[in-house]
Amino acid sequence: MQTPDPFDIWLPLARAHKSILSSVEAALKQAGLPGLDWYDLLWELECAGDTGLRPFELQEKLLLPQYGVSRLADRLAKAGYLTRQECSGDGRGQILLLTAAGAETRAQMWAVYSDAMQQAVTPHFSPGEARRLAELLGKLLRPAPADKI
Amino acid sequence: MQTPDPFDIWLPLARAHKSILSSVEAALKQAGLPGLDWYDLLWELECAGDTGLRPFELQEKLLLPQYGVSRLADRLAKAGYLTRQECSGDGRGQILLLTAAGAETRAQMWAVYSDAMQQAVTPHFSPGEARRLAELLGKLLRPAPADKI
């Protein structure tokens, strides 16, 4: 029972990622909608509701660098999809809030996004395989079991 | 037995991809080496040997847009890692060939790349799980079974 080659996982994972991503991005562009980076931010803001989110919180949720969030938020604000509100209690900070236009756009994007994803992923698997794959991918995200490092 | 949600696969896949990718890129940068896009191209050229490769062939292998290959090749050429040779038989084309320096760099990169990948992936799985995951990811790449579309 020899150690398996991590590239047997990485190579198909990377290719699958690239190919799914580009098909979804193409569908969004085709529909005249923004890209997935915008979607992810809009979605997090929608989840956060009236409380909004601080940029540094988004940074963790979206796995983006600090300046990435700063500029992404700039663009979304310029598009009217979010507002920056002063942060009571921390003069350095700000709170990002979704606007109605932002929510609207997110909803439109969702229709396209979910449909494209459905087409890109579902046909390849039986329900059992899909469940198993989701489970195994999940293991990549959790911290590794201590005894295997 | 209802249809599974493709996002149960996509979300962990995307997160795993981003997190593995950034840890590997960080390791390469840390070692003062170029990024994975350079590696991929160098590797393909190495596989191609003396025959070399046409840019449009790399385009397919690397899933890059035409201008992406054109510019990536520019940079690699400027670094001395490949040479462009006139293509006998097609006056529009060219043949890209790996140089000794390119091969050397690819080898150095491989040491770092494979080690980082090992650390990022292996600890999360038993050998059986790894095999199964590789197999399932492979299914995402092959054309979908006709009866499931």
Place this chain on the structure above:
DNA sequence: CTCATTTAGATGCAGTTGCATTCACATCAG
């Protein structure tokens, strides 16, 4: 309180990407 350190966020600059266009050669119909 005062000064040093840390944290939230913005930004200038250089390098990279996406898009559309351009150029050059190839191919093919007539």
Place this chain on the structure above:
DNA sequence: CTGATGTGAATGCAACTGCATCTAAATGAG
């Protein structure tokens, strides 16, 4: 041969990214 169409590759421009740095406010030691 001649012009129309197709294909391989480069490039100008605008948008985006990474990096390093910068400002302002918070925190914390003395």
